[in-house]
Amino acid sequence: MEDDRLHELVRQRSYAEAFEGLLSRYQDKVFRLAFSYTRDRARAEELAQDVFVRMWQVLPRFDARASLSTWLYAITRNTCLSALRYDARRRTRPLDEVRERAADAPSASRDAEDLDVRRLVDGLPETQRRVITLFYLEDRSLRDVGLMLGMPEGTVKSHLHRARRALAGAMSAQGAR
């Protein structure tokens, strides 16, 4: 369902139909945006659920000042930032959860090169990491990455280039060792 049609449904107060269209069109994008913040698939799924529950609750307040997708992405970013702040405050985690996460971690038998590049990406500054992760998750679309992160395309490109230069430098350093 196109964005214009979704706006029309909200204007007509057909919230259930609008929400269904929104979910079909944006659930994967919201999930990937959340993943770019959390780097954890399960946590990103939880947050995507929270985002859509919140969206369902507040849909009648949509006033078309921004587009629905802009609104949805802003809610996603705010939800993720709040969750990251909450996670950072929880200094200790239950032992079972730690064990579970350790079991989910990539095993040594996986492709060593894949693991290296993921580790290098994890070492980037937050914004560069989010931009380069989303760029590859979103099929290399600067426009989509810009919309999702609320940044102009030129800013996305500049973060992307900085990330590529930093990763190439880290790869060369790794190769030299």
Add this chain to the structure above:
Amino acid sequence: MDCPHAQDLLLDEVDGLLEPAPRPELRRHLAGCESCRAFAELQRQLDVELRKGIPALSLDARFRRELEPRLRREPWPEWLPEVAYLAGAALATAATVVALPLPAASTWWIGGALAALGFVVHSVLASAFSDLDAAGDL
């Protein structure tokens, strides 16, 4: 062409922002610049690694199954914040009227407590709807 310009074009090529084209000036620069050739090769290699290392992600049917029970409630009515705000103001006014006949010291205490309560209610409402305001500012 200098190295920074050549490297920017090479990065645009890797990003897929430039259509494949001969670009003779860039090719001439690369032919004479070992450092930019190495840069181009490294960036191509990195692109391959990133494609492998950041695989496609999508949700399965379980996501909707788990989401549905959480959506059973109707959405919040659009007038909710205004009504909540008016109800809070009416309550504070009524409580102040009730407190007026009491001795001056008690009125000060009650007035202070109501002001604090008003601040808390306002903060909770502002926080609950901050997502909407943030989105509207974009």
